[in-house]
Amino acid sequence: MVERSEIEQAVIEILARQLLLPAGDIAADARVDDLGLDSLGKVEAIFALEERFDIAIPFNANEPDQPDFDFSSVTSIVAGVERLIAQQAA
Amino acid sequence: MRRVVITGIGTVNALACDVPGTFQAFREGRSGIGPLGFRDADRLAIRIGAELRDWVPERHFPANELPLLDRVTQYALVAGAEAVAMAGLPADLGSRGGVILGTAAGGIQTWEDSYRAVFADGKNRVSPLVVPRLMHNAPASHLSIRHGLTGPVLAVSSACASANHAMGLALQQIRAGAADVMLTGGAEAMLCFGGVKAWEGLRVLAPDACRPFSQDRKGMVIGDGAGVLVFEAEEHARARGARVLAEVAGFAMTADAGDIVAPSAEGAARAMRLALADAGMAPEDIGYINAHGTGTLANDRAETAAIRSVFACPPPVSATKSMHGHAIGATGALEAIACILALAEGILPPTAGFRVPDPECDLDVVPNVARPATLSAALSNAFAFGGLNAVLAFRC
Numbered sequence: 001m002v003e004r005s006e007i008e009q010a011v012i013e014i015l016a017r018q019l020l021l022p023a024g025d026i027a028a029d030a031r032v033d034d035l036g037l038d039s040l041g042k043v044e045a046i047f048a049l050e051e052r053f054d055i056a057i058p059f060n061a062n063e064p065d066q067p068d069f070d071f072s073s074v075t076s077i078v079a080g081v082e083r084l085i086a087q088q089a090a
Numbered sequence: 091m092r093r094v095v096i097t098g099i100g101t102v103n104a105l106a107c108d109v110p111g112t113f114q115a116f117r118e119g120r121s122g123i124g125p126l127g128f129r130d131a132d133r134l135a136i137r138i139g140a141e142l143r144d145w146v147p148e149r150h151f152p153a154n155e156l157p158l159l160d161r162v163t164q165y166a167l168v169a170g171a172e173a174v175a176m177a178g179l180p181a182d183l184g185s186r187g188g189v190i191l192g193t194a195a196g197g198i199q200t201w202e203d204s205y206r207a208v209f210a211d212g213k214n215r216v217s218p219l220v221v222p223r224l225m226h227n228a229p230a231s232h233l234s235i236r237h238g239l240t241g242p243v244l245a246v247s248s249a250c251a252s253a254n255h256a257m258g259l260a261l262q263q264i265r266a267g268a269a270d271v272m273l274t275g276g277a278e279a280m281l282c283f284g285g286v287k288a289w290e291g292l293r294v295l296a297p298d299a300c301r302p303f304s305q306d307r308k309g310m311v312i313g314d315g316a317g318v319l320v321f322e323a324e325e326h327a328r329a330r331g332a333r334v335l336a337e338v339a340g341f342a343m344t345a346d347a348g349d350i351v352a353p354s355a356e357g358a359a360r361a362m363r364l365a366l367a368d369a370g371m372a373p374e375d376i377g378y379i380n381a382h383g384t385g386t387l388a389n390d391r392a393e394t395a396a397i398r399s400v401f402a403c404p405p406p407v408s409a410t411k412s413m414h415g416h417a418i419g420a421t422g423a424l425e426a427i428a429c430i431l432a433l434a435e436g437i438l439p440p441t442a443g444f445r446v447p448d449p450e451c452d453l454d455v456v457p458n459v460a461r462p463a464t465l466s467a468a469l470s471n472a473f474a475f476g477g478l479n480a481v482l483a484f485r486c
Contacts, residue, residue, distance in 0.1 A: 062309040
């Protein structure tokens with residue numbers, strides 16, 4: 001079982017790499033739009049999360065309100081990844 | 091400056107393997123999008139496309155020619171044969187004839203098959219014909235060989251605008267006097283495992299249907315096919331008594347020099363204005379716009395804003411990608427053929443799959459049902475990744 005803290009750290013590291021920021025600059029409750037991540041950065045971060053945790057994230061750039069995966073904040077991304085890992089194990 | 095007219099058109103695409111069948115599908119608002127049937131499609135997250143599902147190469151080519159022909163070239167040759175026959179071109183054009191054809195991915199299936207052989211299947215050699223099969227200029231070169239055209243021949247590659255750029259350059263060759271007749275348009279055969287896998291990563295493909303300008307759209311759907319048009323100097327066409335389908339009145343290309351994927355309404359609007367100026371037309375002369383209309387959020391909103399900035403009262407706008415799919419480097423040629431249906435028969439092809447109006451795309455998109463109309467000119471938009479915009483103006 002992957003710990004929530006490990007997921008959170010990975011999400012922050014991956015976002016930080018896309019944003020060229022030190023990981024320490026991204027708060028655990030930061031909102032993605034406030035961080036200034038553009039659309040390509042977003043799909044690259046999703047790809048990195050998929051590779052890191054061996055999951056498939058249902059995300060379509062054409063749906064402004066993502067029904068299947070909430071990519072709006074660090075908190076919501078962590079919860080989504082946690083859910084996908086749990087589904088994978090089940 | 092010499093005027094340039096269209097005297098023949100040909101196509102193979104998911105709707106039909108000829109122009110009459112394609113026109114009929116446009117009139118019916120029928121979509122050619124369906125489940126993908128190629129090898130390993132079950133390993134994709136996106137499993138729909140506008141495929142030529144019943145394509146049997148042996149029906150079109152003798153066995154000894156096929157080792158040289160990737161599907162992208164097969165499509166171009168069959169579309170080209172229809173266009174040349176319709177135009178009734180003389181066989182002795184020689185250096186007064188040329189070919190400029192767009193393609194984005196060239197012989198991608200050949201790359202895939204060869205990589206599969208050496209990387210996955212452990213083979214140590216591939217066909218000796220891999221290079222001439224996969225090169226981007228293979229479709230253009232085979233058309234030149236088939237029809238004995240020894241003038242300007244080349245391939246143009248600018249992603250989703252390839253065919254519009256190709257047709258624009260062909261227009262300029264004839265205007266400049268470098269040729270009297272040009273076969274032009276585009277060909278694409280990107281519907282293979284690697285092609286769709288690459289697109290999937292961008293998260294812009296729709297899993298269910300292509301619904302341009304509809305609020306419930308979920309993105310683009312890739313298509314395959316080719317469109318070939320015969321562009322001819324007007325005096326050359328008149329002298330041999332050829333039937334003229336439409337005039338290629340104007341062309342313009344611009345670059346956003348901004349984002350590598352996100353579209354710019356300003357760059358698109360500038361291309362439309364310059365194409366109108368090149369044609370000597372005003373916005374109110376245009377009776378129909380074939381939109382780039384990919385069905386992505388980013389395109390549809392930017393394109394609507396661009397059209398609204400050029401046209402005080404926009405004419406009907408439709409996105410035929412909802413029927414033939416986004417045929418990437420060939421799509422502009424399929425859409426030019428849709429414009430010819432509008433101009434020559436007075437029928438506006440619809441935007442299929444339209445369900446919910448989007449306040450940010452407040453255009454008359456000719457939803458779902460083809461519409462009779464009286465018009466004398468049409469615009470065809472293509473806006474590519476890389477920030478490249480290419481717009482053609484046609485007149486009857």
